[in-house]
Amino acid sequence: MFIDRPDAGTRAILVDVQFTSGEQISQAERIREAAELVESAGICVDDTILASRQAPSSKTFVGSGKVEEIACSLEDNDADLVIFNHELSPGQQRNLEQHFSCQVLTRTELILDIFAQRARTHEGKLQVELAQVTHGQSRLVRGWSHLDRQKGGIGLRGAGETQIEMDQRLLAIRLASIKKRLKAVQQQRQQSRKKRSKADVPTVALVGYTNAGKSTLFNQLTSAEVYVKDQLFATLDPTLRRLNIPGVGEVVLADTVGFIRELPHGLVDAFKATLEEVVSADLLLHVVDCSTDYLEDRKSSVMLVLEEIGASQRPILEVYNKTDLTDSGYNTELDEHGDVVRIGISAVSKEISSQLIDAIGQRLGVGQTDLPVLLAAGAGRVRSWLYDIGAVVNEQVESDGSLAMTVRVNKTGYARLQQEAGVMLQNSGTQ
Secondary structure, eight states: OOTTSOOOOSEEEEEEEEESSSOOSOHHHHHHHHHHHHHHTTOEEEEEEEEEESSOBTTTBSOHHHHHHHHHHHHHTTOOEEEESSOOOHHHHHHHHHHHTSEEEOHHHHHHHHHHHHOOSHHHHHHHHHHHHHHHHTTHHHHTTTSOOOOSSTTOOOHHHHHHHHHHHHHHHHHHHHHHHHHHHHHHHHHHHHHHHHTTOOEEEEEEBTTSSHHHHHHHHHOOOOOOOSSTTSOOSOEEEEEEETTTEEEEEEEOOOBOTTOOHHHHHHTHHHHHHHHTOSEEEEEEETTSTTHHHHHHHHHHHHHHTTOTTSOEEEEEEOGGGOSSOOOOEEOTTSOEEEEEOOTTSSSOOHHHHHHHHHHTTOOSSOEEEEEOTTOHHHHHHHHHTTOEEEEEEOTTSOEEEEEOOOHHHHHHHHHSTTEEETTTOOO
């Protein structure tokens, strides 16, 4: 489609503009993060151009002086790509590419390129393609600017206008095909969630800013081998594993794509099928890099995405990761109800503190007090189940063959004990 765009390069000039109003993050942090994005895409940054404006220029986003400065930097560094850490209009992007005679990428296109490189599963590739095609729809006009445009009047339609309409039809067909296949994936996920719900298997989803250590923590908790690397969006495709929580039994732990400041809306929409695991989760583990100077800003960015997908009201346990890299003390914090709302860990440790497992169990309803239970001699199946879910604190065989046990279970486990034959709960007096 974009046949008149210059070829992409691998040596870039990075451009960031500081606007005087509405900025909630420093330019230094934006540049640092943008440089990490560029590096994650396999591109080398030869120079960084900073600018400050009241508002973007309608023609070139930056002023004419900065345009010339960028052109000089391209020549001096023998670079072949310009990356704006912003969104550009199709017209601005076209004007800049014509002036520089090289490709100009936006922040959204850079992130889309990284996602395309990271996608491994069929679903992940479909989601990335959906975001790319959706993004490209609004920029079709740029692909045929070398052809005649509509001049007005009957019989005066130009070849370019016809080609644009043809591309629009092809894109519409492709979009419909991708959405149909993603809908099938979504239905499969919904069926899996229904089965887990019927079996009373809770779901715990890891969320957080990209590179906060979610996948490292996921691997430590589940002994999985999810790809881990110190780069943005190292993990893209979702992964589900089973995890045993004492008093609950098996739960499903979901590792999800990392979020980032100003995550493109097209990506959020494309990944909604995957992110439904987050929306329907019984508990969200918000993994936070507590060693960064921009902790609160990154937490806010994550919460904005959760709000956008309708998951901001799900129960959240904040997991402050990388405590080994900071002198700040992040101890376990409780709310007014005694629930754990924050816990500090180091996910690179070979032994994750049992406090995290206990905190997950507590947030899933496992009581903090011991529950005395008396099992009849023939209630071996109940005893086996209690051991399977890790609920037994201790047990003692009585003279009549019954078992006096002390257990810790969540509300679902307590309800089952109330219904099982041969079980007496000391606090209820029923059998």
